[in-house]
Amino acid sequence: MGSIEVIDADITTLRVDAIVNAANERLRGGGGVDGAIHRAGGPAVLEDCRRVVPDGARLPTGEAIATTAGDLPARLVVHTVGPVYAAAGDDAPALLRSCYERSLAVAAEEGCRSIAFPSISTGIYGYPVDDASRIAMDVLTAHVDAGQEPSVVTMCCFGEDDRAVYQQALEDLRTG
Ligand code: ADP
Secondary structure, eight states: OOEEEEEESOGGGOOSSEEEEEEOTTOSOOSHHHHHHHHHHOHHHHHHHHHHSOTTOOOOTTOEEEEEOTTSSSSEEEEEEOOOHHHHGGGHHHHHHHHHHHHHHHHHHTTOSEEEEOOTTSSTTOOOHHHHHHHHHHHHHHHHHTTOSSOEEEEEESSHHHHHHHHHHHHHHHTO
16 A cells, blocks of 8 residues: 655655656756755766766656666656746646656656655746645655555655645645
8 A cells, every 4th residue: 555745854854765856858957856866866866867967968858767766765867847937837737746746757767665755846837836735735645545556655845834734735636
């Protein structure tokens, strides 16, 4: 039986099979959680990013791809590109949904049983956290309820305010 937990933590500290990175399409690191993951993971993460997305290429928004986790306690990093809220317009919800779905699918292909997500797109990319939390928890509960791997799912928020929002979204879904 699977599980979903919503926590307030630094995702780089989690000992899970896969942590998800809210990356950008060039996959060369950046600010926010992306910067934290590259700092903690070390040069091996960037080196593997260069292999999976060569110079001049890009990972499309809504897609996901796995790399080594370098020095992180996780086994691998699944990089996904969230929508820039202001630029994505009406496509934003479907693209954000795709980030969660594709990350789960890539982790499953890699044999992962546990996975942790940050709050994709709600930082620099400007997605309102209320709306983003409902989409995230909708995908994650459907995945776990279907009995699919990775079956141990952590929503890793950064700060108590975000944790409370995602927890509420989860409870709203559970109580219908
Ligand atoms: P995006 O560009 O997709 O908006 P950001 O990294 O700017 O990505 O923000 C996504 C979320 O990640 C924000 O809620 C931010 O507070 C959070 N975040 C930043 N650092 C960490 C970290 N070390 N662990 C978990 N979440 C983090």
